Amino acid sequence: MIVVANRLPFVLKQNENGTLSRQSSAGGLVTAMAPIVCDSDGIWVGWAAIPIEPGQEIPEGNPDSSIPGERLKRSQIRPVNIDVDVFDEYYNGCCNTAFWPMFHSMPDRAVFKRENWKSYSLVNRQFAEETARAVSSCDTTKPLLVWIHDYHLTLVPGHLRQMADEGGLRRFKIAFFLHIPFPSWDIFRLFPWDDEILIGMLGCDLIGFHVEGYAENFLECCQKRLGLVVDRERKLVQHDGRTVVVQAFPIGVPFKQFEEMAKCADAETVDPSLKLVLGVDRLDYTKGIIHRVRGFEKLLDTYPEHRESVVLLQVAVPSRTDVQEYQELKDELDREIGRINGRFSTTRWSPIRYIYRFMKQEELCAFYRDASVALVTPIRDGMNLVAKEFVACQMKEPGVLILSPFTGAGETMHEALLVNPLEETGLADTIHRALTMPLDERELRMSALRRRERTYDVHKWVQSFLCATGTVENDDRDSHLE
Numbered sequence: 001m002i003v004v005a006n007r008l009p010f011v012l013k014q015n016e017n018g019t020l021s022r023q024s025s026a027g028g029l030v031t032a033m034a035p036i037v038c039d040s041d042g043i044w045v046g047w048a049a050i051p052i053e054p055g056q057e058i059p060e061g062n063p064d065s066s067i068p069g070e071r072l073k074r075s076q077i078r079p080v081n082i083d084v085d086v087f088d089e090y091y092n093g094c095c096n097t098a099f100w101p102m103f104h105s106m107p108d109r110a111v112f113k114r115e116n117w118k119s120y121s122l123v124n125r126q127f128a129e130e131t132a133r134a135v136s137s138c139d140t141t142k143p144l145l146v147w148i149h150d151y152h153l154t155l156v157p158g159h160l161r162q163m164a165d166e167g168g169l170r171r172f173k174i175a176f177f178l179h180i181p182f183p184s185w186d187i188f189r190l191f192p193w194d195d196e197i198l199i200g201m202l203g204c205d206l207i208g209f210h211v212e213g214y215a216e217n218f219l220e221c222c223q224k225r226l227g228l229v230v231d232r233e234r235k236l237v238q239h240d241g242r243t244v245v246v247q248a249f250p251i252g253v254p255f256k257q258f259e260e261m262a263k264c265a266d267a268e269t270v271d272p273s274l275k276l277v278l279g280v281d282r283l284d285y286t287k288g289i290i291h292r293v294r295g296f297e298k299l300l301d302t303y304p305e306h307r308e309s310v311v312l313l314q315v316a317v318p319s320r321t322d323v324q325e326y327q328e329l330k331d332e333l334d335r336e337i338g339r340i341n342g343r344f345s346t347t348r349w350s351p352i353r354y355i356y357r358f359m360k361q362e363e364l365c366a367f368y369r370d371a372s373v374a375l376v377t378p379i380r381d382g383m384n385l386v387a388k389e390f391v392a393c394q395m396k397e398p399g400v401l402i403l404s405p406f407t408g409a410g411e412t413m414h415e416a417l418l419v420n421p422l423e424e425t426g427l428a429d430t431i432h433r434a435l436t437m438p439l440d441e442r443e444l445r446m447s448a449l450r451r452r453e454r455t456y457d458v459h460k461w462v463q464s465f466l467c468a469t470g471t472v473e474n475d476d477r478d479s480h481l482e
């Protein structure tokens, strides 16, 4: 297998003597994919993050490491070197400022610039060329799958297909998985390069989305924009004499790993006399954090009995700090939290604790384990792994998951309390309901949530996707979510 993703499964660092070293990077994609690439002796194509000078070499992997990204041999890593200015236009200009808001159905936030699109197209071509070189280096006696990830690389399948059709490349399958939502036709059509994106993605044999709704949106866009023949029932598109399969594969988390980390994590993270309400997010406007803290303020206004007995812990990891909109969001959140704390704090209690930094997974797991309530309230989110990580770590007295229906997770985690994150009174009422929910109801809801997430974990997700490509055999016919 060849995995193609924006980033490599580790961060490259330049040492003082000019040599490179690997630093491990966590994250769902790496956790899910790195072991498979290791075990199948596959290849990972990704952006190198720092310029690699001629003569500089990727450091050799460590076969004894327990971290799959570190085990990968040098020959399994294909870095894509991208000019710094081109990268800025591709990543910040196009991926973060056009694709991200558009695909999250927030067109007002999108900025379209022709030069950014040109850089996006150029970088996608570079990725395709590096992938083609990787294809050529693979053993021709074995079947080969190229699995491309996410919105950064929508044009790569089309380029690869063209290279294969023009000859010179062995037979292989191309698959793509989109980790964010796919918007409806009336939003998608606002993208000035909507047709090129669709045609790029249709270079695949299989296209995966988190939930059915995103797959249906994609099919509708193919029909309306490109006039293609689409079978909505069986989720197939006819394009260029081929049939492209479109399917939903809801992603899971490494459940057992999170459960284990929660068991081993530090004791008590919070004063036992307080109930912990937890928010964990990348600091991103799609995650609904401002509405969340205002909903919590409303709770303290409407239900004063929770004052001095509940604390909201908001953990936010800095994200896209080069983009002005994200800097403004941080300033607004700082102000809102300061205002609410100023309003309600007493000599021995403040309503909101706020951590703005990257945290080790072990530290996060202790919070997930000790929280009475998890507030997962994005305005829009492809899936949302935090909801699933929380459930995996809830092994003490069960808490309650509050979830936005505008997330992929909201479509399968039926036992959560669903709430519209945009309306503060409803949010406050739902937090109150969670904080006062009887133990037997909490147990019932949490055990059902845990059962589902334990079964449909990230390994199951990879397995189902690979089965659909025809590269591995299905080990479980009953692979549909309840």
Ligand code: ADQ
Pocket (backbone or CB within 6 Å): 027, 028, 179, 180, 251, 280, 281, 282, 315, 316, 317, 318, 357, 358, 359, 360, 361, 364, 381, 382, 383, 384, 385, 386, 389
């Ligand atoms: P993200 O938008 O990054 O992922 P999410 O699915 O919630 O959103 O994953 C966030 C990850 O970051 C979680 O694994 C979480 O543990 C971690 N994290 C959050 N705060 C952290 C902190 N302070 N320190 C360290 N780690 C932190 C995209 C899509 C999602 C989709 C995933 C996977 O936007 O919708 O679920 O990909 O497909």
